[in-house]
Amino acid sequence: MDRRRTPGLSSLSSNRLQTHHYTSHGATLRSRNAQSLETQLSVFQSLVHNFALTHSKDIRANPAFRAEFARMCTALNIDFLASSYHREAKTSSKGGKGGAGAGGESIWASLLGGSVHDFYFNLGVTIVDICRSTRSENGGLISLSDLRTHISRGRAIGSAMTVSDADIEQAVKALEPLGSCFGIVKIGHRSLIRSVPKELNTDQSTVLEAVQVMGYVTVSMLQLNLGWGRPRAVAVVEDLMADSLVWVDCQAGENEYWSPAFITGGGLR
Amino acid sequence: MATTTEPPTAFQFPPHYSFPPFFTLQPVATTRSSQLQSWSTFIQSYCRHHHIFSLSLIDALSTPLFHNTTLSRQLSLRDAKAILTWMASPEGGSRAEFISSTGNKKKAVDEGEGGRVWIYWRRPEEWAAQLEEWVDRTGQKGVVLTLYEIVEGEASVREEFAGMDMELLRMSLGVCVKRGRAQIFSSGGEGEGIKFF
The missing domain is CATH 1.10.10.10 (Winged helix-like DNA-binding domain superfamily/Winged helix DNA-binding domain)
Known part of the structure; x- marks a missing residue:
């Protein structure tokens, strides 16, 4: 006898029973799914935890490794630098995806004991230090590569570290909330760290851009290539010189104005 | 110059050395002071490396210390004297001292030309x-x-x-x-x- 084809009222009740079973089963499945996801997440979290703990030295020491780690974090939508001072915002945004994570404190602060963003703060302090000490030489504009050589040389014993350009940019960004005048300016193809609250006018940046290309400029070069009058060209280079942004070389016939960024790069000729 | 045994390793010139304007004293005060500091460091490490205890200004001008032949840039006598005078001043850490033949310190600076100078890479x-x-x-x-x-x-x-x-x-x-x-x-x-x- 085929039970499924029962006619009459009894079929109605069994139908209802069936739907009920389906929904309850669905609910169990869903909750089991959520549960397994949660376990997976917590496993993943503890793995990342262990990973960060065992490799925290590498994260600090190896720029390529740190970049990959940071890339992974950005892929997961985790901004580990921001986590330290946007703690509230962090937790709420984390709550959505992290679930089991962060009760009250940011994941990264608890996971890494603050070592990663400590790293960027330390780097920031080092950068400020270097910018200050080289200010009289380069007028407060220092190129990224220059800064990197300074950092890798280290001031105090043991303070030398290898960093990438991305690290420096990150660290300079971390300085922004302090309301300081630190920032990154782009002149030509090069990024420079600016540590003076000075705005360059168009003429000055044009000249600096030319300096980046050639290594130096002369007044007559400016006159020829930019079609400037002599007084204008002279005024601009003298302005730049007064701010230590260029150095003058009087031994080449006509005065040549060099960018101090070329001190570490070596002369071009 | 009191050069003794030449050290086997070549002296590593600082990056400033291949920067042409380094050989022209900068007219702007702040730049100049940083330049003087760099020169002082450079001269001291150069002398330490070559075991030089005193320089004769005139003779030193044509040595690699003050003359970069690859750049064809050379420190002028006047600028070299200015740098050494700065090094001898308390501001420069008294890292140099003009040697006088007469025993008069003031005069030693003025003698200049043929003057000899102690370079105190150690005082x-x-x-x-x-x-x-x-x-x-x-x-x-x-x-x-x-x-x-x-x-x-x-x-x-x-x-x-x-x-x-x-x-x-x-x-x-x-x-x-x-x-x-x-x-x-x-x-x-x-x-x-x-x-x-």
């Missing part, structure tokens, strides 16, 4: 401390040493003061004497001797 006081430490380390306290023995002897061949200018040595030992750590006496014709205690 006499620092040399004194190092000499004392050496005597202590090698157990020569109470022993009479000749000055010649100190700078040319086998025991000091590896020390920084090997081949040191006699005059500078006398100045440094003078500091030891002043501190009451040593006594100089001349032994008649044989040169001077010194005893540390």
Whole structure:
């Protein structure tokens, strides 16, 4: 006898029973799914935890490794630098995806004991230090590569570290909330760290851009290539010189104005 | 110049050395002060490397120290004098001193041209401390040493003061004497001797 084809009222009740079973089963499945996801997440979290703990030295020491780690974090939508001072915002945004994570404190602060963003703060302090000490030489504009050589040389014993350009940019960004005048300016193809609250006018940046290309400029070069009058060209280079942004070389016939960024790069000729 | 044995390794010139404007004293005060500082560091490390204790300005101008042949840039006598004068000033850490032939310090700066200059990559006081430490380390306290023995002897061949200018040595030992750590006496014709205690 085929039970499924029962006619009459009894079929109605069994139908209802069936739907009920389906929904309850669905609910169990869903909750089991959520549960397994949660376990997976917590496993993943503890793995990342262990990973960060065992490799925290590498994260600090190896720029390529740190970049990959940071890339992974950005892929997961985790901004580990921001986590330290946007703690509230962090937790709420984390709550959505992290679930089991962060009760009250940011994941990264608890996971890494603050070592990663400590790293960027330390780097920031080092950068400020270097910018200050080289200010009289380069007028407060220092190129990224220059800064990197300074950092890798280290001031105090043991303070030398290898960093990438991305690290420096990150660290300079971390300085922004302090309301300081630190920032990154782009002149030509090069990024420079600016540590003076000075705005360059168009003429000055044009000249600096030319300096980046050639290594130096002369007044007559400016006159020829930019079609400037002599007084204008002279005024601009003298302005730049007064701010230590260029150095003058009087031994080449006509005065040549060099960018101090070329001190570490070596002369071009 | 008191050059002794040439060190086997070549001197590593600082990056500033290949920067043409480095050889022109900068007219702007802040730039200039940083430039002077860089020159001072450079001169000291150059002299330390080559074991030079004093420079004769005129002669030094054509040496690699002040003349970069690859860039064909050269420090002028006037600028070199300005740098050394700055080094000799308290602001420059008194890392140089003009040697006068007449004993008049003021005059020594003016003599300039043919003037000779001590380059103190270690100041006499620092040399004194190092000499004392050496005597202590090698157990020569109470022993009479000749000055010649100190700078040319086998025991000091590896020390920084090997081949040191006699005059500078006398100045440094003078500091030891002043501190009451040593006594100089001349032994008649044989040169001077010194005893540390």
